Amino acid sequence: MAGVENLAGELRPLATVAVIGAGYAGMAAATELATHGIAVTVFESSRVLGGRARAIETNGAIVDNGQHILIGAYRETLRLMRQVGADPQRLLLRLPLTLAYPGQLRIATPRLPAPLHLALGLLGAQGLSWSDKFAAIRFMRSVKRQGFRLPDQIGDCSVSALLDTHNQPDRLRTYLWEPLCVAALNTPADAASAQVFLNVLRDSLAAERSASDLLLPRVDLGAMFPLPAADYIGARGGRVLRGTAIRAIEQSGSDAYTLQAEDGSRSDHTHVILAVAPYHLPPLITNLKQLDALRSALGNLRYEPIVTCYLGYPPHIRLPEVMLGHAGGVTQWLFDRGQLGGPAGLLAAVISARGRHLELSNGESIERIHAEIADLLPHLPKPLWSQVITEKRATFSCTPRLARPAMTTALPGLMLAGDYVASDYPATLESAVRSGINAAASVLDEASRGQA
Numbered sequence: 001m002a003g004v005e006n007l008a009g010e011l012r013p014l015a016t017v018a019v020i021g022a023g024y025a026g027m028a029a030a031t032e033l034a035t036h037g038i039a040v041t042v043f044e045s046s047r048v049l050g051g052r053a054r055a056i057e058t059n060g061a062i063v064d065n066g067q068h069i070l071i072g073a074y075r076e077t078l079r080l081m082r083q084v085g086a087d088p089q090r091l092l093l094r095l096p097l098t099l100a101y102p103g104q105l106r107i108a109t110p111r112l113p114a115p116l117h118l119a120l121g122l123l124g125a126q127g128l129s130w131s132d133k134f135a136a137i138r139f140m141r142s143v144k145r146q147g148f149r150l151p152d153q154i155g156d157c158s159v160s161a162l163l164d165t166h167n168q169p170d171r172l173r174t175y176l177w178e179p180l181c182v183a184a185l186n187t188p189a190d191a192a193s194a195q196v197f198l199n200v201l202r203d204s205l206a207a208e209r210s211a212s213d214l215l216l217p218r219v220d221l222g223a224m225f226p227l228p229a230a231d232y233i234g235a236r237g238g239r240v241l242r243g244t245a246i247r248a249i250e251q252s253g254s255d256a257y258t259l260q261a262e263d264g265s266r267s268d269h270t271h272v273i274l275a276v277a278p279y280h281l282p283p284l285i286t287n288l289k290q291l292d293a294l295r296s297a298l299g300n301l302r303y304e305p306i307v308t309c310y311l312g313y314p315p316h317i318r319l320p321e322v323m324l325g326h327a328g329g330v331t332q333w334l335f336d337r338g339q340l341g342g343p344a345g346l347l348a349a350v351i352s353a354r355g356r357h358l359e360l361s362n363g364e365s366i367e368r369i370h371a372e373i374a375d376l377l378p379h380l381p382k383p384l385w386s387q388v389i390t391e392k393r394a395t396f397s398c399t400p401r402l403a404r405p406a407m408t409t410a411l412p413g414l415m416l417a418g419d420y421v422a423s424d425y426p427a428t429l430e431s432a433v434r435s436g437i438n439a440a441a442s443v444l445d446e447a448s449r450g451q452a
């Protein structure tokens with residue numbers, strides 16, 4: 001491990017770093033640090049790695065606490081997967097961007113260079129009138145001419161207001177823009193940030209063709225990155241401590257921190273990366289009086305849920321496509337886990353953001369979702385089992401002009417990592433990974449300056 005000599009001629013580490021939280025942000029930070037020879041210890045309160053993107057076992061099947069979609073624009077996530085030996089080609093099913101609503105609409109982009117792929121995909125869309133198609137193309141051309149930036153004199157607004165400004169027809173809203181908004185920002189279009197939505201369009205639909213590809217996990221989210229990352233970190237002298245909850249952080253001198261674990265043990269570190277959910281932060285920083293501004297920023301965050309309903313049918317049950325959209329009911333997206341390497345007959349229904357569905361009991365949700373699937377699959381038998389998983393605070397509510405906390409804090413050597421940290425992007429796996437990489441880069445920069 002890299003180090004510098006002290007006055008006694010002893011070799012001491014450039015940095016001893018604690019990462020609190022083993023979700024995608026924390027494991028990304030730890031992976032980057034381990035790559036550069038920094039001693040890193042990851043503290044995770046759970047026995048399961050992955051944070052809000054983790055695997056659980058139910059009815060003999062390994063599923064995720066929420067179904068996730070990646071896209072080709074997730075460059076840093078894909079890079080780190082390759083770095084820790086998790087081959088994206090094997091672990092992810094890559095498909096050209098396809099939005100399929102059976103009997104209503106189908107948009108499939110061809111494997112052609114950008115922007116031709118999107119233009120031909122829209123022109124060839126089934127279920128859209130020619131006026132709808134040209135309206136969608138005009139919208140994309142208009143926001144591209146503006147550099148995917150809202151005019152300064154207008155500022156940020158809701159996605160619904162943005163669509164109003166560009167005269168987008170109802171059918172485009174229902175089957176294209178609003179589903180993309182909710183899927184990416186996990187916030188209803190009438191409350192979601194138009195600027196963040198434009199950032200997503202800029203780096204996906206308006207980027208190179210591969211950036212808009214859909215990447216569907218063939219394995220659970222823990223096996224996709226956190227678990228191989230833990231092996232990678234351990235092979236480079238780091239540690240990932242599961243079932244080790246940190247209860248307090250104290251400053252020990254001007255450039256060090258002491259962590260107190262739930263079992264009473266204490267450890268000293270030159271740097272700490274807080275990679276927990278924002279609502280878990282306040283108890284950790286109670287003793288750090290200099291962080292009043294951070295506490296205030298955390299208080300501005302509101303949260304949106306994601307509901308995932310798993311239904312286990314007999315093995316012969318299969319969706320016509322691995323992923324289907326659904327509008328006008330409870331379900332928003334359906335995934336055939338059997339076609340993704342899971343048990344045959346296992347379907348996942350996903351409902352993002354707040355809405356009337358939250359008023360339903362689990363039993364009512366299952367009945368409604370089953371009925372909606374039965375509309376697609378005649379003679380569908382009752383599910384053999386079902387499981388509803390509700391993440392009540394799955395992501396922050398990505399509203400206009402939201403002031404998100406910065407990665408750096410008022411204390412040197414104390415950084416934040418997570419999908420809520422200030423960036424161009426909404427709460428996604430990619431934004432979590434990028435925040436972890438940025439926090440690690442800050443540690444490496446401080447360590448190199450300390451060495452000088």
